[in-house]
Amino acid sequence: MTALFALMLTGFLQSASPDPFLLQAQVQGLYDEMSQAALQFGTESDIDDFYGALYTSDWSMTDAKGQQHTWPEVRQQEVAALSQPKSDALRQAIQKFSLVPGGASVIVLRTDVRNIVDNEGKYGPVGKAHVIAEQTLFHDEWVGEGEHWKLKSRQQEGPTKILVDKTDEG
Numbered sequence: 001m002t003a004l005f006a007l008m009l010t011g012f013l014q015s016a017s018p019d020p021f022l023l024q025a026q027v028q029g030l031y032d033e034m035s036q037a038a039l040q041f042g043t044e045s046d047i048d049d050f051y052g053a054l055y056t057s058d059w060s061m062t063d064a065k066g067q068q069h070t071w072p073e074v075r076q077q078e079v080a081a082l083s084q085p086k087s088d089a090l091r092q093a094i095q096k097f098s099l100v101p102g103g104a105s106v107i108v109l110r111t112d113v114r115n116i117v118d119n120e121g122k123y124g125p126v127g128k129a130h131v132i133a134e135q136t137l138f139h140d141e142w143v144g145e146g147e148h149w150k151l152k153s154r155q156q157e158g159p160t161k162i163l164v165d166k167t168d169e170g
């Protein structure tokens with residue numbers, strides 16, 4: 001009976017202290033879902049449904065200038081983006097993951113890739129095709145337990161880097 005009790009206690013203790021690696025993998029999966037959904041949004045309803053599923057009701061975003069924006073402000077930008085050409089790829093890769101009481105603190109690198117034809121000669125000869133990658137570092141706060149995670153806040157960490165004809169800094 002003692003061995004069974006010890007086994008049950010071990011299982012309880014393991015479930016009481018979650019594995020940070022597994023939680024990081026779960027949150028990375030949510031970032032992957034967010035990125036893929038953003039590439040596929042076609043209507044305002046798509047945006048609203050996704051926000052309701054993965055963001056807290058009081059979510060906010062702080063830009064590189066330190067100005068805080070609420071969901072209704074960011075929603076307007078998301079809706080306006082529906083009429084713009086879509087990115088070719090979007091990736092949000094966790095750089096650092098830390099558990100905090102009630103959730104997680106995450107540093108994530110967002111890379112937004114577009115293929116363009118440079119009709120203005122901004123990146124070289126007029127009419128030349130380029131791959132433009134915009135990289136932005138964010139500090140995100142997630143809240144949740146178990147399998148239910150929601151993004152509570154996002155803070156931009158510095159300016160967006162523009163990379164021309166390469167997708168990383170290597």
